[in-house]
Amino acid sequence: xxxxxxxxxxxxxxxxxxxxxxxxxxxxxxxxxxxxxxxxxxxxxxxxxxxxxxxxxxxxxxxxxxxxxxxxxxxxxxxxxxxxxxxxxxxxxxxxxxxxxxxxxxxxxxxxxxxxxxxxxxxxxxxxxxxxxxxxxxxxxxxxxxxxxxxxxxxxxxxxxxxxxxxxxxxxxxxxxxxxxxxxxxxxxxxxxxxxxxxxxxxxxxxxxxxxxxxxxxxxxxxxxxxxxxxxxxxxxxxxxxxxxxxxxxxxxxxxxxxxxxxxxxxxxxxxxxxxxxxxxxxxxxxxxxxxxxxxxxxxxxxxxxxxxxxxxxxxxxxxxxxxxxxxxxxxxxxxxxxxxxxxxxxxxxxxxxxxxxxxxxxxxxxxxxxxxxxxxxxxxxxxxxxxxxx
Amino acid sequence: xxxxxxxxxxxxxxxxxxxxxxxxxxxxxxxxxxxxxxxxxxxxxxxxxxxxxxxxxxxxxxxxxxxxxxxxxxxxxxxxxxxxxxxxxxxxxxxxxxxxxxxxxxxxxxxxxxxxxxxxxxxxxxxxxxxxxxxxxxxxxxxxxxxxxxxxxxxxxxxxxxxx
Ligand SMILES: Cc1ncc(COP(=O)(O)O)c(C=O)c1O
Numbered sequence: 243x244x245x246x247x248x249x250x251x252x253x254x255x256x257x258x259x260x261x262x263x264x265x266x267x268x269x270x271x272x273x274x275x276x277x278x279x280x281x282x283x284x285x286x287x288x289x290x291x292x293x294x295x296x297x298x299x300x301x302x303x304x305x306x307x308x309x310x311x312x313x314x315x316x317x318x319x320x321x322x323x324x325x326x327x328x329x330x331x332x333x334x335x336x337x338x339x340x341x342x343x344x345x346x347x348x349x350x351x352x353x354x355x356x357x358x359x360x361x362x363x364x365x366x367x368x369x370x371x372x373x374x375x376x377x378x379x380x381x382x383x384x385x386x387x388x389x390x391x392x393x394x395x396x397x398x399x400x401x402x403x404x405x406x407x408x409x410x411x412x413x414x415x416x417x418x419x420x421x422x423x424x425x426x427x428x429x430x431x432x433x434x435x436x437x438x439x440x441x442x443x444x445x446x447x448x449x450x451x452x453x454x455x456x457x458x459x460x461x462x463x464x465x466x467x468x469x470x471x472x473x474x475x476x477x478x479x480x481x482x483x484x485x486x487x488x489x490x491x492x493x494x495x496x497x498x499x500x501x502x503x504x505x506x507x508x509x510x511x512x513x514x515x516x517x518x519x520x521x522x523x524x525x526x527x528x529x530x531x532x533x534x535x536x537x538x539x540x541x542x543x544x545x546x547x548x549x550x551x552x553x554x555x556x557x558x559x560x561x562x563x564x565x566x567x568x569x570x571x572x573x574x575x576x577x578x579x580x581x582x583x584x585x586x587x588x589x590x591x592x593x594x595x596x597x598x599x600x601x602x603x604x605x606x607x608x609x610x611x612x613x614x615x616x617x618x619x620x621x622x623x624x625x626x627x628x629x630x631x632x633x
Numbered sequence: 634x635x636x637x638x639x640x641x642x643x644x645x646x647x648x649x650x651x652x653x654x655x656x657x658x659x660x661x662x663x664x665x666x667x668x669x670x671x672x673x674x675x676x677x678x679x680x681x682x683x684x685x686x687x688x689x690x691x692x693x694x695x696x697x698x699x700x701x702x703x704x705x706x707x708x709x710x711x712x713x714x715x716x717x718x719x720x721x722x723x724x725x726x727x728x729x730x731x732x733x734x735x736x737x738x739x740x741x742x743x744x745x746x747x748x749x750x751x752x753x754x755x756x757x758x759x760x761x762x763x764x765x766x767x768x769x770x771x772x773x774x775x776x777x778x779x780x781x782x783x784x785x786x787x788x789x790x791x792x793x794x795x796x797x
Contacts, residue, residue: 269795282795289788372797421797487796543644543659550658593794614790616648616655 260376264599268583272593279622281610282593284421286485286566290522291533294484297525298518306517312509314342314493315520321527322493330453330463332476334495341505342515342523346451346479346492348508351377353447353475353494354413356503358383362412364447367398368601369569371421371449375601383412389603392571395560396425396603400434407442414439416464417449419456422600422609423569424545424562429462436467445500446474451492452565454483454534457542461564472497480519482565483534484526489519541566544612548619552610555627566613569597573606575633583608589632590625637662641670642679649683686782699728699744700751702759703737703769714738717764726754737769748772 272278289295313319319336326332334340343349350373358364360382366374368387375385388406390396398416416435418427427435439446446464453461465474479492492515494504545562552559552570559570572582579596586592597604612619640660644651657667674680689695706717714732721741722730729742741759745751755770776784 263797265795265797269793272794278794280792280794283792284796285792287790287792539640543640546661547655547658595795616651616659620655 256380256382260379263372263376265372265595268593268595268599271584272587275587275591278587278591278593279614279618279625280593281612281614281618281622282595283611283613284567285487285613286482286537287613287615288485288537290485290489291526291530293529293533294486294522294526298522301518301521306521308517310514310517310520312514313340313505314515315517315524318342318520318524318527321524322495325527326495330450330461330466332463332465332471332495335498338498339501340493340495341501341508342520343479343492343494343508344512344515345481345490346449346477346494347373348512349477349479349492349494350374350447350449351381352504352507352511353477353496353500354378354381354383355507356500357413357445357475359412361410363408363410364412365403365406365414365444366601367414367416369396369420369422369597369604369607370415370417370600372599372601374415374417378415384410386411387602389601390423390425391603392560392607396420396423396569397427397431398435400438403435403438407438407444411442411444413445413447415447415449417451419452419461419562419564421452421565422567422595422597422604422607423560424565424567425560426456426458426563427462428459429467432462432464433467436464436470439473440469444473446470447477448474449477451478451482453478455538455541455566456564457538457545458561458563475500480523480526483538484523484530485537486519486522486526489516489522491515491519491523541613544614544616544619547616548610548612548623551619551623552626555623555630557626557630566611568610568612569607570610571607575630577633579605579608586626586629590629592622592625592629638670638674641667642674645671645680645683649685684780686780688776688784690776697744697746698748698751699742699773700755701771701773702741702743702755703733703771704739704741704759705737705766705768706739706762706764707766708738709764717762720762721759724754724758726751726758 319340322340323334323336326334354377358381362383363386364378364383366385366387368389378385386406388402390398448464450463465471465476475496477494480486548568549559549561557570559568562568579598583594583596595609597607637660653668654664657664689697708714709716718730721727726743726745727741728744731740733740743751743754755768760768
């Protein structure tokens with residue numbers, strides 16, 4: 243037997259089926275260079291507000307270093323329930339409808355594993371966060387991608403949804419405000435989607451981690467629509483709104499039966515989320531909202547700046563209503579998004595992420611994160627403009 | 634004052650050198666509208682000046698000494714503390730002056746080239762004012778934060794270049 247053959251049977255078929263993230267490839271290229279201006283970062287440029295860091299330090303000083311309840315500290319779950327009620331008029335019971343997870347990432351994983359049987363289809367609305375489709379595959383399901391387009395402002399249309407549904411469809415993954423397009427959906431638009439979801443008896447996984455970063459109007463949660471709460475799992479967390487990406491802390495809410503199934507997986511695979519991060523999160527919810535407000539204000543100003551600047555240099559860009567990404571079209575250049583991003587990096591040292599890594603519908607666009615300083619944005623726009631002129 | 638005015642004020646408080654064109658884009662107004670708002674805010678003396686925070690310790694030949702002086706005074710009938718305050722703040726050495734509650738009345742921030750210069754100001758100019766009863770001088774040893782700006786370089790961006 244050759245070494246090669248041996249290797250091929252060492253890893254599971256499911257794992258072999260998924261590709262390494264396209265972001266990884268680009269990351270390797272970008273990190274091999276210096277003096278780069280990066281618009282490639284999918285996380286806040288703020289450091290976690292000091293009150294939150296201080297609460298973590300203090301919890302360590304007091305010696306809180308043991309496990310917490312599987313679902314997370316009760317005080318934190320109550321805090322999350324209050325937060326959701328106040329910010330989004332969502333009502334969840336901290337006893338049996340909330341789990342504190344290791345990032346929104348874990349929440350997505352256990353939600354899928356809790357609801358998917360082998361062969362079930364899950365509709366993934368793309369372009370979107372890179373983890374969804376691979377995690378569907380790893381849970382034994384089949385991701386069915388639906389490509390939204392700039393013509394509909396990257397919103398899912400009812401027709402698109404109906405066309406993607408088959409008898410095997412079990413669930414649909416939505417994420418608004420969206421990474422990478424920044425698109426949001428209004429309650430009216432979600433209502434159309436909700437009707438179809440109900441008619442076909444689907445479950446909705448709604449990743450609302452960017453909800454706080456909604457700039458024009460209010461964030462709409464599909465769980466607020468009549469009868470949708472019973473079939474919606476909301477995924478969220480502290481990473482984006484509170485600038486806490488490295489803390490690995492998220493949460494998930496949903497109807498008790500699904501949450502209890504998710505808790506089984508969570509208790510065996512994770513036991514509980516990090517204790518010091520949970521202490522910090524309690525503080526974040528109690529005393530961090532003013533910081534959130536300031537950060538969101540700053541993202542909004544930078545959103546305005548980058549979108550207008552892109553228009554000035556002839557880079558068509560729809561107005562992203564949320565998150566901290568602009569997703570301009572580079573179709574006019576005739577390059578693929580991969581080529582565009584690569585050449586831009588090599589020639590002008592600006593790192594952006596090619597749109598195709600976010601799934602179908604993403605080709606022809608680049609993701610530009612504006613969670614970076616105004617000076618960086620200015621310089622990036624100048625360099626991208628120069629790059630475009632040379633093409 | 635409307636929301637846009639306040640937004641502009643916050644932005645230029647943080648960075649007075651931001652251009653009107655950049656500012657206009659950020660607050661979603663035209664360049665003309667933004668310039669007009671700034672002009673009005675200047676005329677109404679809402680904007681009082683544009684300052685720069687400099688870390689003078691990095692400029693070797695220009696070191697200065699700063700002291701905060703607690704001053705107790707006897708307020709004068711009719712004009713209260715305002716009269717004596719004005720006499721004090723007119724000196725160019727005085728960088729800031731506040732009326733305080735508590736153990737003393739006025740807090741005076743003095744800047745001089747040397748400790749001696751500050752000491753001389755206190756003994757010759759400040760203590761000799763009629764209504765001044767006593768002074769307590771505190772010299773600043775190091776500046777960590779001033780006007781909301783921290784001194785030092787620990788605000789570096791630690792993020793890796795590309796993340797999901
Ligand atoms: C839409 C979306 N969901 C989830 C995550 C992951 O969040 P967390 O850091 O909480 O795992 C990200 C991170 O980029 C994201 O963009």
